[in-house]
Amino acid sequence: MNDRLERLAPLRRIRAGVLDVEYFETGPAAGPTVVLLHGFPYDIHSYVEVAPLLGDAGFRVVVPHLRGHGGTRFVDRTVPRTGQQAALGQDVVDLLDALGIDRATLAGYDWGGRAACVAAALHPERVSALVLVNGYLVQDIRSSMAPLSPDLEAGFWYFFYFLTERGRAGLVADPRGIAEVIWRRNSPEWRFGDAELDRAAEAFANPDFVDVVIHSYRHRLNHVDGAPDYLRHEAALAKLPPITVPTVTLDGEADGNFPARDAADVAVHFTGPHVHRRVPHAGHNLPREAPEAFVEAVRKAASLAGADATTIAA
Template sequence: MQALHTTRAGVLEVASSRCGPADGPPVFLMHGFPYDIHAYAQVAPLLADAGCRVIVPYLRGFGPTRFLDSGTPRSGEQAALGADLLALMDALQVPRAVLAGYDWGGRAACVVAALWPARCAGLVSYNSYNIQDIARALEPDTPANEQRLWYQYYFHSERGRAGLAQDRRALTRLLWQLWSPTWHFDDASFERSAAAFDNPDFVEVVIHSYRHRFGLVAGDPAYADIERRLAAQPAITVPTITFDGSDDGVRPPAPAQAAAHRFTGPRSHRVVPGVGHNMPQEVPRVFADAVLELVRGAG
């Protein structure tokens, strides 16, 4: 990855990798949990070579990104992630960009696309509509899908918090293996990303995220209005490409019609064979091509 830059944006000092021409069409690439900006180590250069201005930020609680104030709640709620992305766009004076991501980062991109569509020239979202419906979070799923979410229920307990704090590398590596069972990553690839989990706020942000999405803890009052708007499950109107991986160990692939009512603008849904949860690192060219499809469409 390129040398890191830091930017004061909202409640954070955000560390990000940037590449490509400064006057190119801007693209934000948003990583998930438990991953980091190295998920885009091959995607970013492909986009830069095509003339894009590429920004890949570390999310709150990851890598060198830091909270500016020790008193700010270490929230991992979806509204906070979306607000962080919007604040970074403002700080970098980017009025409009293609937003692309998966997992937590895809959620941030979906939040901005849904609530501030004028800021989003196009959206690439892995796992389709990635805005949580917290009001229905305690409704049971199929037994098979419940089993996939064991780690979320683990984090609901203080035993889970202690387990994550005690050995975050072993736990996150297990998630990599379970979520992408056909992706044979090496030790070096994992360690490059695992360094990001040494952030002093990592455990608190992660635990809050997985408790808040089930309505088990309160959110940061600063984001209450955004959460209220998200509770209405707003439609995404911008041009969108959504993906599922056929081998995703978290969320099994779904047909396009399953989330069709959440997308009222142009949308293409694609299932990628042989891909698990970390799509941009597993098939970087496929992910980059989707981003470029929207960049060219916006131009």
């Protein structure tokens, strides 16, 4: 692979809630807004091809580094470095407030898909449409320790690794190495190179990265408490609220951890207009591996905003 990779630059900064958010923006300021949200262990460059394509299509595109990643920083050293789902969702709403955006299409995968899902579930008035990789991503924390099939459990090794102090020490020592193992399992058909991994690993140098990541996995497995400020939100999420906004869900057919499903299997939690698509040869980092399919999903989601409340198989 070419060692000179395209970058999302220049980056901007804005105070948003408890964070000073680092983000990339492109496209016309007056266009409909789409916020693109990355996962773990990845960074904003999952959207290095998607963002300019959407900008050229007339969208205002905002791509933030999530808490604990890249140049995003907490504004107060006393704020808990939580990675819980309610915090991720609130960060999105706070960013919309800071940018003066009333409503936006939210699109993401992994942590970013969860942040989008949470924001839409708790604040549907702020979300015009959703694009989600792997469907409904609100965590059912009360059932989080129920076993899965052994082949699926194998892919989630790092969940349980991070429950231990050995796992914390491993993440401190070699976040890039952990990311590489996860990337190869998550996306067995994606032929990324060292330069691509190095570029993403720059985002892991954030001083809050380890604390946020460790808390995220320990909280989702019900081993630590969340921050008091999010108790009300977590109580609402524990009810697994439906998603009422227009949504396009995507499953990569080459996702090493999340088997691709049919529309009927995905639709359970979506009560608004819903389209489900399977993407051949794409793994977990779907916007990076199949950027054209992701861009089309965003365009479709935007078009669904005025559709009737029904599930559409596409």
